[in-house]
Structure formats: C-alpha cells, structure tokens
Amino acid sequence: MKVLDLRCSHGHGFEGWFASNEAFETQLAAGLVECPVCADTRIVKLLSAPRLNLGNAKAPAEAAAASAAPSSAPAKAQAPAEQSPEARWMRAVREVLAKTEDVGERFADEARRMHYGEAEERGIRGQATREQAEALLEEGIPVMALPIPAALKETLQ
Numbered sequence: 001m002k003v004l005d006l007r008c009s010h011g012h013g014f015e016g017w018f019a020s021n022e023a024f025e026t027q028l029a030a031g032l033v034e035c036p037v038c039a040d041t042r043i044v045k046l047l048s049a050p051r052l053n054l055g056n057a058k059a060p061a062e063a064a065a066a067s068a069a070p071s072s073a074p075a076k077a078q079a080p081a082e083q084s085p086e087a088r089w090m091r092a093v094r095e096v097l098a099k100t101e102d103v104g105e106r107f108a109d110e111a112r113r114m115h116y117g118e119a120e121e122r123g124i125r126g127q128a129t130r131e132q133a134e135a136l137l138e139e140g141i142p143v144m145a146l147p148i149p150a151a152l153k154e155t156l157q
C-alpha cells in the first residue's frame with residue numbers, strides 16, 4: 001500500500017492511501033481523489049518524504065479514522081476566506097463527521113457491503129486498521145485517512 005502526500009490546487013496538504021501508484025493514477029484520472037478540506041479534485045502528488053516507516057509498529061496501533069465516500073458525495077460549501085487554515089480544517093472535519101454515518105469498528109465490513117451492493121451506498125466513517133484499509137484498497141474500494149484534530153476527537157467520544 002502507498003501512503004501518498006497529496007496537495008490540492010488550493011494548497012491543502014493531505015494524505016491518501018492507495019493500493020499502488022497505478023491505483024492512485026486511475027482514481028485521480030476518474031476524479032475520485034478529492035481534497036478533504038475543499039473537495040477539489042485537481043490533486044498533485046508531492047514527492048514523498050522518507051518519514052514513512054511502516055516498520056515502526058509502535059506508532060499508535062493505527063486506530064486511524066477512515067472515511068469512504070460515494071463518488072456522488074455532495075460538494076462542500078466554500079469556507080469564508082478570513083478563517084485560518086486550522087479553523088477551516090476543523091470545520092471541514094466537522095462537516096465530514098456530520099455527513100457520514102459512524103459505523104465504528106464495522107467500517108471495513110460496511111465499506112465492503114456497500115461496494116458489493118449489499119448495503120445502501122452512503123458516506124461512512126469508522127475505525128480501520130492499516131491492514132483493513134490495505135485489504136479494502138486491494139479490492140478496489142476507495143478509503144481515505146481522515147486525521148481528526150485531537151480537540152474534535154475529545155468532544156466526539
């Protein structure tokens with residue numbers, strides 16, 4: 001699996017998880033890669049910094065929050081320009097949280113059921129391990145890491 005550093009045309013940086021570089025290129029060409037902050041699909045891949053070290057398993061057991069959105073996800077409203085990037089990011093995350101159903105630990109199962117037409121297609125979020133995310137990506141199911149600001153996380157629990 002590839003964890004790519006991406007940036008939209010508005011300069012928002014974010015991480016995307018893809019089965020391979022080819023999977024990234026395919027999804028990008030299909031307009032499926034979008035900025036989590038502004039939903040821009042003009043995404044460029046940054047040169048990956050050598051900071052990624054999957055061997056370092058002591059990084060918080062990857063209770064990564066992930067979100068899968070159907071390609072028909074509604075466009076997000078523009079945030080007022082005077083907001084700081086942090087405020088805009090918090091707002092965007094809140095918006096994603098408001099528009100997605102929290103399926104918690106069932107994230108991987110639910111994403112798979114939606115993909116195979118066994119469940120209604122909708123935006124969901126939940127917890128997935130890096131291994132689960134990798135398996136989903138290998139099956140061609142788009143998932144995305146959504147780093148949730150600690151401040152928001154606390155109010156959510």
Ligand SMILES: [Zn+2]
Nearest residue numbers: 008012035038
């Ligand atoms: Zn953006």
